[in-house]
Amino acid sequence: xxxxxxxxxxxxxxxxxxxxxxxxxxxxxxxxxxxxxxxxxxxxxxxxxxxxxxxxxxxxxxxxxxxxxxxxxxxxxxxxxxxxxxxxxxxxxxxxxxxxxxxxxxxxxxxxxxxxxxxxxxxxxxxxxxxxxxxxxxxxxxxxxxxxxxxxxxxxxxxxxxxxxxxxxxxxxxxxxxxxxxxxxxxxxxxxxxxxxxxxxxxxxxxxxxxxxxxxxxxxxxxxxxxxxxxxxxxxxxxxxxxxxxxxxxxxxxxxxxxxxxxxxxxxxxxxxxxxxxxxxxxxxxxxxxxxxxxxxxxxxxxxxxxxxxxxxxxxxxxxxxxxxxxxxxxxxxxxxxxxxxxxxxxxxxxxxxxxxxxxxxxxxxxxxxxxxxxxxxxxxxxxxxxxxxxxxxxxxxxxxxxxxxxxxxx
Amino acid sequence: xxxxxxxxxxxxxxxxxxxxxxxxxxxxxxxxxxxxxxxxxxxxxxxxxxxxxxxxxxxxxxxxxxxxxxxxxxxxxxxxxxxxxxxxxxxxxxxxxxxxxxxxxxxxxxxxxxxxxxxxxxxxxxxxxxxxxxxxxxxxxxxxxxxxxxxxxxxxxxxxxxxxxxxxxxxxxxxxxxxxxxxxxxxxxxxxxxxxxxxxxxxxxxxxxxxxxxxxxxxxxxxxxxxxxx
Numbered sequence: 275x276x277x278x279x280x281x282x283x284x285x286x287x288x289x290x291x292x293x294x295x296x297x298x299x300x301x302x303x304x305x306x307x308x309x310x311x312x313x314x315x316x317x318x319x320x321x322x323x324x325x326x327x328x329x330x331x332x333x334x335x336x337x338x339x340x341x342x343x344x345x346x347x348x349x350x351x352x353x354x355x356x357x358x359x360x361x362x363x364x365x366x367x368x369x370x371x372x373x374x375x376x377x378x379x380x381x382x383x384x385x386x387x388x389x390x391x392x393x394x395x396x397x398x399x400x401x402x403x404x405x406x407x408x409x410x411x412x413x414x415x416x417x418x419x420x421x422x423x424x425x426x427x428x429x430x431x432x433x434x435x436x437x438x439x440x441x442x443x444x445x446x447x448x449x450x451x452x453x454x455x456x457x458x459x460x461x462x463x464x465x466x467x468x469x470x471x472x473x474x475x476x477x478x479x480x481x482x483x484x485x486x487x488x489x490x491x492x493x494x495x496x497x498x499x500x501x502x503x504x505x506x507x508x509x510x511x512x513x514x515x516x517x518x519x520x521x522x523x524x525x526x527x528x529x530x531x532x533x534x535x536x537x538x539x540x541x542x543x544x545x546x547x548x549x550x551x552x553x554x555x556x557x558x559x560x561x562x563x564x565x566x567x568x569x570x571x572x573x574x575x576x577x578x579x580x581x582x583x584x585x586x587x588x589x590x591x592x593x594x595x596x597x598x599x600x601x602x603x604x605x606x607x608x609x610x611x612x613x614x615x616x617x618x619x620x621x622x623x624x625x626x627x628x629x630x631x632x633x634x635x636x637x638x639x640x641x642x643x644x645x646x647x648x649x650x651x652x653x654x655x656x657x658x659x660x661x662x663x664x665x666x667x668x669x670x671x672x673x674x675x676x677x678x679x680x681x682x683x684x685x
Numbered sequence: 686x687x688x689x690x691x692x693x694x695x696x697x698x699x700x701x702x703x704x705x706x707x708x709x710x711x712x713x714x715x716x717x718x719x720x721x722x723x724x725x726x727x728x729x730x731x732x733x734x735x736x737x738x739x740x741x742x743x744x745x746x747x748x749x750x751x752x753x754x755x756x757x758x759x760x761x762x763x764x765x766x767x768x769x770x771x772x773x774x775x776x777x778x779x780x781x782x783x784x785x786x787x788x789x790x791x792x793x794x795x796x797x798x799x800x801x802x803x804x805x806x807x808x809x810x811x812x813x814x815x816x817x818x819x820x821x822x823x824x825x826x827x828x829x830x831x832x833x834x835x836x837x838x839x840x841x842x843x844x845x846x847x848x849x850x851x852x853x854x855x856x857x858x859x860x861x862x863x864x865x866x867x868x869x870x871x872x873x874x875x876x877x878x879x880x881x882x883x884x885x886x887x888x889x890x891x892x893x894x895x896x897x898x899x900x901x902x903x904x905x906x907x908x909x910x911x912x913x914x915x
Binding site for chain 1: 766767768769786787788789790791792883887888889890892893895899
């Protein structure tokens with residue numbers, strides 16, 4: 275690769291200019307306030323972790339981790355999500371805290387990516403983890419909170435799809451007993467969203483007609499509560515049955531939260547089988563090509579840190595939502611320009627201090643030279659017409675001159 | 686086009702409701718398009734046949750609830766992955782090469798051909814094998830799985846030239862009838878995989894517009910099944 279030009283930065287990382295940061299902060303604050311109102315307390319963890327602890331435990335595949343060496347030659351990773359660091363904290367610093375623990379976070383995470391545009395190497399996630407509660411109530415709580423968070427962020431049209439890894443595991447175990455390789459292949463097809471490949475492999479297995487139809491039918495298991503009932507008929511396997519019953523209960527609790535209109539059940543929606551252990555879900559916003567929320571139950575993670583516990587949670591991709599939210603944000607406070615010459619400095623800065631303490635406006639002070647003083651006086655004159663002043667490319671609602679004769683201070 | 690599209694998004698002022706959203710379909714220009722539009726018509730979708738020769742890039746079909754985006758075939762998965770098209774039609778060859786994160790919903794059974802390794806009839810293993818192809822990812826992966834280390838050379842057209850003039854000892858390319866190969870004295874050595882066109886969908890659209898996409902999918906599947914039986 276040629277030497278980068280001075281303005282270039284690594285692929286997949288971004289600068290955020292004031293306008294975007296304003297929106298981003300607003301989204302974060304609203305979402306974090308929403309999470310706080312549900313009893314989730316925010317924590318922070320370091321950007322770097324050991325590869326052998328958090329790196330290995332995280333759901334991110336090895337080749338997508340940013341790895342670096344410290345001065346002792348130990349491999350470190352830039353955190354690729356917040357779930358594994360939080361599991362580490364829960365099992366160490368918080369090991370004496372009673373379950374359930376409700377924790378929230380907002381932080382940047384890192385994933386090394388292929389050359390493709392649109393995929394970010396660093397992005398922001400806002401999320402929660404509910405640790406120490408295995409009940410359907412807990413799963414429903416995080417789904418309902420995900421919905422509340424999307425609404426708090428200002429996303430208007432969205433949908434949450436929920437599934438359960440146990441259903442497919444159970445169904446495959448029942449119908450394809452002893453064909454572990456075939457099970458893995460079929461799961462890989464579903465994970466890769468390759469329905470054509472899934473059907474082809476099913477046909478190649480030459481199963482009995484009803485079994486084949488049943489396994490092809492799961493591609494259509496998508497909709498409301500009726501899907502649960504259909505799925506219960508499909509498999510007598512204990513794991514599958516228990517999974518569906520769990521999902522039915524989650525649905526009932528979501529009904530009590532009054533959010534079912536936003537939720538669909540999709541039993542083909544599966545996350546990483548090695549990581550997720552129960553319900554999984556994804557959130558989609560209209561007009562955005564990529565999911566904005568993902569989450570689920572991961573009951574095997576905590577035990578890797580020595581404190582086995584069930585856990586469930588989600589993360590919201592805050593930087594993606596940024597693209598969706600209209601511009602009804604920003605600082606609505608009026609901007610005041612205080613212009614002064616040497617003789618008026620003390621009075622000007624004193625005035626600025628008092629106005630800033632009052633907190634009703636944004637105050638900018640500028641020392642003006644003689645020529646600018648003249649221009650400023652003209653500005654003030656013209657301001658009486660339209661009420662706004664454009665000074666060095668910035669618009670101000672008010673101009674306060676301090677030119678040494680304080681009696682001019684009229685406001 | 687610009688204002689029309691915006692109207693679709695903001696909805697009509699009288700009702701305040703969004704107009705029925707059109708399903709955005711990325712269609713591959715060229716070889717596959719004719720067969721795909723024929724299939725759509727057979728499935729009962731009102732697609733005028735004179736569209737086959739149009740030079741317009743975006744064609745709205747409100748009566749079918751769709752708008753067509755006429756794209757270069759190799760770009761179709763990209764449009765769909767980013768969600769600027771909800772669904773698309775694309776050959777399996779492109780899907781294998783581009784490796785995008787999209788739903789592969791349906792085998793349309795059209796534009797049948799195959800991906801093959803091709804060489805001169807008297808080919809013998811050589812020390813530094815070179816393979817020319819339009820599909821470098823497909824070729825690399827295939828030979829890697831065979832445990833062979835080959836140098837893959839990316840070409841953009843007339844791949845058959847490469848073994849004839851000594852640029853590469855073999856090529857990986859799509860074979861439909863084999864006519865070009867025969868005329869140039871080349872033979873198919875191995876078939877890598879069979880190719881047909883597929884219906885693909887964006888991850889979000891598949892959920893947000895599930896009814897429309899599933900409906901279209903069912904109609905097409907029905908038509909394809911009927912065609913197979915007939």
